[in-house]
Amino acid sequence: MKGYRLGATGIIVTFFTIITATVLLPMVLFNPKPSNHGNTYKDTPEAAVADPERGRRIYVREGCFYCHTQFTRKQDRGYGPLVKAGDYVYETPHQLGTARTGPDLTNEGGKFPSEWQKAHLVEPRAVKPGSIMPSFSFLNDTDMNDLVAYIQSLGNNRPVKHYVEAPEEYQEFLAKKKVDTESDAAANAGRGIYTQNCAACHGLDGRGNGPNSISLEKKPANFTRAFFKQYPDDMWFYRVREGVPGTRMPRFGMTLSEEQMWYLVAYLKTLPKDTELVVNSIDQVNKIQPTRLPRLSNQLYEPATGGHEGGPEHPAGEHHSPPPEEQPPAIDSQNSVFKAPAKTAPSSETHGTTGGATGTTTGTTTGAETGTTTGTSTSTTTGAEHGTSTGTTTGAGSH
Amino acid sequence: MLVDRLISDREGSASRNFIMSALFWSLIGMGAGLLAAMEFSFPDLVHNVPQLSMPHLRMIHVNGVALGWLSMGYVGVMFYMIPSLTKTKLWSERLGNFTCWAWNAVMVGALCTLPNGFTEGREYAELGAVLDTIVTVGLISVAMNAYMTVVNRKVKKLYVSLWYFLGALFWFPLVWIIGQRTFVALPGLNDAIVGWFYGHNILGMWFTTVGVGMMYYLMPRLTNNPLYSHGLSMLGFWGIALFYAPTGTHHILQSPVPEWLKAIAVISSIFLLVPVMTVLTNFFMTMKGKWQMMVTDLPLRFTITSSLFYLITCTQGPFQATRWVNWYLHFTQWVVGHAHLALLGTFSFITTAAIYYGLPKLTGREFYSQGLIRAHYWLKTLGFGLMMTSLTIAGLVQSAGWHHAIPFDIWSIELAPYWILRSISGIMIFLGQCLFMYNVCKSLYSKEAKLKAAAKLQAAEVKG
Ligand code: HEM
Ligand code: HEM
Numbered sequence: 067m068k069g070y071r072l073g074a075t076g077i078i079v080t081f082f083t084i085i086t087a088t089v090l091l092p093m094v095l096f097n098p099k100p101s102n103h104g105n106t107y108k109d110t111p112e113a114a115v116a117d118p119e120r121g122r123r124i125y126v127r128e129g130c131f132y133c134h135t136q137f138t139r140k141q142d143r144g145y146g147p148l149v150k151a152g153d154y155v156y157e158t159p160h161q162l163g164t165a166r167t168g169p170d171l172t173n174e175g176g177k178f179p180s181e182w183q184k185a186h187l188v189e190p191r192a193v194k195p196g197s198i199m200p201s202f203s204f205l206n207d208t209d210m211n212d213l214v215a216y217i218q219s220l221g222n223n224r225p226v227k228h229y230v231e232a233p234e235e236y237q238e239f240l241a242k243k244k245v246d247t248e249s250d251a252a253a254n255a256g257r258g259i260y261t262q263n264c265a266a267c268h269g270l271d272g273r274g275n276g277p278n279s280i281s282l283e284k285k286p287a288n289f290t291r292a293f294f295k296q297y298p299d300d301m302w303f304y305r306v307r308e309g310v311p312g313t314r315m316p317r318f319g320m321t322l323s324e325e326q327m328w329y330l331v332a333y334l335k336t337l338p339k340d341t342e343l344v345v346n347s348i349d350q351v352n353k354i355q356p357t358r359l360p361r362l363s364n365q366l367y368e369p370a371t372g373g374h375e376g377g378p379e380h381p382a383g384e385h386h387s388p389p390p391e392e393q394p395p396a397i398d399s400q401n402s403v404f405k406a407p408a409k410t411a412p413s414s415e416t417h418g419t420t421g422g423a424t425g426t427t428t429g430t431t432t433g434a435e436t437g438t439t440t441g442t443s444t445s446t447t448t449g450a451e452h453g454t455s456t457g458t459t460t461g462a463g464s465h
Numbered sequence: 466m467l468v469d470r471l472i473s474d475r476e477g478s479a480s481r482n483f484i485m486s487a488l489f490w491s492l493i494g495m496g497a498g499l500l501a502a503m504e505f506s507f508p509d510l511v512h513n514v515p516q517l518s519m520p521h522l523r524m525i526h527v528n529g530v531a532l533g534w535l536s537m538g539y540v541g542v543m544f545y546m547i548p549s550l551t552k553t554k555l556w557s558e559r560l561g562n563f564t565c566w567a568w569n570a571v572m573v574g575a576l577c578t579l580p581n582g583f584t585e586g587r588e589y590a591e592l593g594a595v596l597d598t599i600v601t602v603g604l605i606s607v608a609m610n611a612y613m614t615v616v617n618r619k620v621k622k623l624y625v626s627l628w629y630f631l632g633a634l635f636w637f638p639l640v641w642i643i644g645q646r647t648f649v650a651l652p653g654l655n656d657a658i659v660g661w662f663y664g665h666n667i668l669g670m671w672f673t674t675v676g677v678g679m680m681y682y683l684m685p686r687l688t689n690n691p692l693y694s695h696g697l698s699m700l701g702f703w704g705i706a707l708f709y710a711p712t713g714t715h716h717i718l719q720s721p722v723p724e725w726l727k728a729i730a731v732i733s734s735i736f737l738l739v740p741v742m743t744v745l746t747n748f749f750m751t752m753k754g755k756w757q758m759m760v761t762d763l764p765l766r767f768t769i770t771s772s773l774f775y776l777i778t779c780t781q782g783p784f785q786a787t788r789w790v791n792w793y794l795h796f797t798q799w800v801v802g803h804a805h806l807a808l809l810g811t812f813s814f815i816t817t818a819a820i821y822y823g824l825p826k827l828t829g830r831e832f833y834s835q836g837l838i839r840a841h842y843w844l845k846t847l848g849f850g851l852m853m854t855s856l857t858i859a860g861l862v863q864s865a866g867w868h869h870a871i872p873f874d875i876w877s878i879e880l881a882p883y884w885i886l887r888s889i890s891g892i893m894i895f896l897g898q899c900l901f902m903y904n905v906c907k908s909l910y911s912k913e914a915k916l917k918a919a920a921k922l923q924a925a926e927v928k929g
Pocket of ligand 2: 132164165167495496498499500501502523526527530531534535800801804805808809813887888890891892894895
């Protein structure tokens with residue numbers, strides 16, 4: 067009997083020691099201060115019409131956390147800034163999550179418009195083909211609005227610097243870079259390369275709607291999404307160079323030179339990143355920005371010098387380039403052409419407003435562009451320029 | 466009288482009622498898991514029914530298999546094994562039967578509340594306050610029953626299985642009470658720390674300890690070999706007692722919780738190899754010279770398979786608890802595979818073995834069909850192999866996806882074949898469990914079975 071008493075005491079003592087050390091002690095020692103970057107649930111426009119705190123209860127009730135985490139880590143490129151201990155002080159029950167069957171939602175707020183979020187909850191596959199998220203169409207309108215308000219409040223107080231980062235070795239490429247990726251000249255060079263190599267899938271204006279995209283299961287990226295605003299140079303370069311494994315996006319590092327890829331980066335950065343708007347009525351159509359192509363310039367660039375704008379060897383370039391005020395006409399003229407059909411032709415209502423608008427934009431822009439390009443260009447890179455004009459008028463690669 | 470029927474004091478009735486309830490809830494729990502798995506492939510399979518949306522099914526699934534199938538099965542098997550090891554009767558069959566009803570009430574309550582959205586939103590602790598309380602009462606009465614049976618024992622020395630059972634029945638009620646957090650609202654990360662202390666110890670201090678205790682019981686009995694070493698078995702027991710409890714934080718290894726807590730968790734996870742290896746050495750040495758029995762003896766076959774799965778689980782576990790590996794595998798389906806390897810592979814198999822071994826002894830009725838048992842074994846083993854393979858590969862694809870910064874929409878499409886494979890494996894496992902249920906019902910309640918039992922009894926009397 068003595069032996070068993072000893073054993074029982076041993077079990078009790080070890081177990082309570084462990085409870086003290088791993089359950090009680092952390093509660094005493096670990097009291098992170100609120101970081102002010104947690105969710106406030108209040109500072110979003112949606113909070114005016116719906117109750118984000120109730121939305122959180124619906125998030126818990128519907129069990130969203132079984133598939134979505136709220137917990138970013140250093141190695142997760144693409145989910146926004148890292149979380150800190152203080153972010154969770156008011157989160158009870160915690161929604162850190164357990165498996166990532168869906169994407170992380172730590173910084174989801176503001177990534178998509180509320181209308182998109184609602185449509186996604188009702189019918190996920192309508193806005194994200196191939197998604198396996200269940201439909202939450204059974205939620206009533208109040209629940210749905212509250213839930214969307216909660217989603218929009220996620221991570222809003224965290225300053226977003228980079229969502230995505232290229233692997234570390236890309237710092238070396240960045241250091242070796244000779245091309246000035248901010249310059250219009252480099253962007254113009256990149257435009258030709260883009261039209262020849264990328265437009266067939268990503269579309270002429272980068273909306274991810276090139277002719278090939280129809281048959282691709284995994285759709286090409288739409289560069290006009292606001293998401294791409296935060297892409298740093300090395301990330302663009304990384305994507306172009308290594309492609310996207312598992313998709314049809316090739317590794318352009320195999321076919322293009324490093325320099326050409328930097329021109330591409332310069333061009334990709336000029337694509338407008340704010341044009342993805344939700345259009346609810348015909349009146350809003352005109353507010354959509356027409357596609358803005360990089361400013362035309364007569365600056366020469368030499369592949370060898372990497373297209374530095376107005377390099378000392380080419381003072382002529384500066385001389386030829388029209389002053390910036392004179393530049394807009396191209397855009398203006400697009401605008402006026404663009405406006406015309408939308409206002410005067412009510413028939414555009416029949417093909418759905420956004421579709422009609424995009425169609426017109428592309429058509430007119432490219433038309434105007436071709437004219438100006440061929441008229442004023444004295445550039446030496448005829449290859450690239452050719453790419454542009456053929457691309458815009460007759461479609462990629464058919465020259 | 467009705468009370469006598471419902472809360473009977475016939476010997477063995479509590480054990481049998483628990484086992485039958487466990488089988489019933491296993492069908493509900495696995496059915497829910499199967500439907501959830503199918504919704505990964507066909508997300509619109511069930512449309513506009515909130516009760517059957519994937520997260521709600523998952524709550525039914527996990528609560529159904531963990532609380533319903535495994536826990537009730539465990540209690541049933543313990544109520545059979547403890548009296549047999551102490552050579553007495555169960556202290557109170559009435560209390561046992563009463564607990565069984567209470568536990569079934571909890572499960573019915575869970576089935577009504579969880580899918581309708583009454584959840585506390587904490588993994589493994591979803592049940593509401595009332596149900597939590599009933600489970601606590603149930604656990605305390607099971608513990609009471611077991612301890613009193615051991616106090617009344619007719620054998621002086623306590624066999625190692627009893628150590629495990631009694632330890633588990635001391636630990637688990639405490640862990641359960643700490644883990645529910647029903648009446649406290651801890652700040653986020655502390656909530657997670659306590660939550661995973663519980664989430665891990667429901668596995669370590671309940672499913673593992675009782676399951677290993679069952680292996681210790683079955684292995685020597687089925688092979689008629691003496692246990693290889695009692696010294697080793699004690700070493701294993703104390704190793705589990707020391708190293709299992711502090712490992713909870715390895716589930717949130719990459720979250721911003723204190724580093725010292727993570728260090729404790731990782732170190733003790735690795736030290737867990739010691740008890741696991743001693744336990745398994747003990748088993749495999751006990752099997753010495755008797756391996757060929759696996760071919761003919763079906764409960765033994767389940768037991769061995771289970772201990773092999775235990776070996777895989779517990780080499781996988783410390784491996785994925787290290788920071789470098791966890792860094793890659795956390796949040797992926799690999800972990801879901803590990804969870805099924807442990808609970809479905811290891812501990813469901815050992816419970817099944819114990820039921821196949823114990824039920825005939827408990828009720829005096831042979832199993833209706835050996836062929837069905839074989840079919841059950843192969844459906845479960847092959848089905849589980851398929852599930853494990855598909856989930857493990859899916860996990861690796863997933864983590865490769867986000868480590869190469871591939872957009873989510875793209876790699877998630879890549880997983881479609883693995884979801885289909887898992888559904889197929891789910892169908893096999895569920896079918897196996899249905900055969901199990903059918904076989905048990907046929908053996909206990911059919912006319913032939915009754916006649917056979919009566920004939921056996923007569924024969925025994927004639928002989929006697
Ligand atoms: C040596 C033993 C073991 C170690 C070191 C270990 C380690 C781990 C680790 C590190 C995780 C978390 C992985 C992640 O989320 O990144 C995990 C998950 C899990 N383990 Fe184990 N494991 C062991 C044995 C077991 C056993 C015996 C069981 C069952 C009784 C089990 C059941 C589970 C379950 C269910 C999960 C999933 C929890 C969830 O995320 O919901 N493990 N294990
Ligand atoms: C018919 C066979 C089964 C199927 C088809 C199945 C399917 C599933 C599915 C779809 C999930 C959700 C995974 C996720 O969230 O990504 C899951 C989780 C889980 N299942 Fe099963 N399951 C089956 C049998 C079992 C059994 C018998 C047990 C235990 C005895 C079990 C224990 C668990 C646990 C503990 C989890 C949570 C895992 C985690 O959080 O990581 N399952 N199961």
